[in-house]
């Protein structure tokens with residue numbers, strides 16, 4: 001929502017202290033905060049600390065030779081070959097493909113951009129940058145925001161080049177199956193991500209948030225965005241007596257599994273965060289976001305309710321990307337209409353789609369009317385997805401069974417003590433059926449998810465204290481099971497792609 005030339009749709013921020021003018025004014029933002037406060041809704045902002053914009057005043061001043069701002073960014077000399085041709089300083093690639101270095105004649109050097117050319121990386125080894133970014137946080141906290149989702153955190157620091165004779169070293173080849181030397185996956189990013197200093201910076205920000213808490217008693221929330229191992233994810237929580245993020249995002253449902261995964265693979269993925277997390281911290285579950293294909297497109301439309309059951313009923317915090325409560329599907333965006341730099345940088349009108357984030361960014365579907373009720377304009381920024389006539393709020397609100405209604409029931413259910421405080425156990429009942437149990441003070445719930453197009457009879461007495469009959473509490477959209485129906489625990493039928501929330505009858 002910050003002022004941006006939109007090369008990466010707002011993740012290239014030209015003014016960290018201003019609202020992007022297409023979206024409104026600072027007064028609008030203040031009114032939003034005031035209204036949200038009245039309704040007891042907390043507003044959390046994106047914080048994009050790793051990079052700014054090449055159209056920011058800071059960058060422009062740097063190009064003009066202003067020393068203080070020059071040091072805000074990461075500069076490096078090019079390499080001149082035997083023919084006198086200048087090349088980028090080393091082999092580092094941008095996340096969106098191609099060199100992570102861009103030459104600027106004004107200063108005769110290359111600057112680092114781990115994302116698009118328009119997103120110059122900040123130099124976190126400069127204390128002035130650290131202070132500036134803390135000021136950005138203070139500015140928005142003073143306006144009353146409740147916390148931040150911290151973008152691209154693992155990219156914050158690069159290796160200290162002084163350890164390598166003052167020049168950033170090449171990154172080793174990853175050995176991954178790609179023959180495209182320009183792709184991000186071609187290299188093992190040992191020098192550009194997950195540097196030790198990054199975690200300390202998160203703890204410093206948390207100290208700043210805690211100062212605000214000391215004043216008004218409200219804890220500010222910190223969510224960190226890092227696609228990484230569980231071990232490194234846990235480091236964002238804190239270290240010893242230093243606190244960090246309350247929510248280091250858990251992306252296993254995005255990175256580790258999909259519609260082809262077996263029940264055991266699902267169990268293995270879900271166990272990761274719970275296994276590694278410190279005992280006094282909460283887990284969190286993220287099934288979708290604006291950087292990854294829709295749940296319905298990754299797992300198949302039949303599993304939408306099942307995945308929402310996982311996200312909302314496992315122990316910990318549930319994170320829902322807009323539209324996942326409706327089972328929205330990827331929109332088709334032609335090469336001509338494609339705007340996402342990650343897709344455009346493939347230079348490949350045939351295979352761009354796999355890299356594109358436009359399909360999950362199509363307009364939110366409110367109704368079956370023009371532009372799915374999202375806009376009255378003749379054309380929307382991205383086309384509306386084909387499936388909007390059924391997958392929209394209006395239709396799903398009035399339908400007897402719908403993803404939205406399942407989602408609402410799950411949201412209500414998760415407020416019960418058994419889901420807030422209950423214990424958790426999961427199992428792959430066979431290669432296709434994943435199940436878990438939550439129990440607390442005599443109450444027990446079971447969730448059973450059939451991942452495949454195959455019918456089974458299950459023996460749920462595998463779970464301790466489960467016998468007799470189970471009552472259907474929630475069933476997925478295509479299920480024929482009625483709420484309140486009783487099913488035999490030792491011989492429970494489950495049809496293709498069906499998901500059920502069941503309760504032990506007392």
Ligand code: NOJ
Pocket residue numbers: 008011048115151152225290291
């Ligand atoms: C992660 C954001 O979610 C993504 O949309 C963006 O392109 C990159 N970080 C760079 O800021």
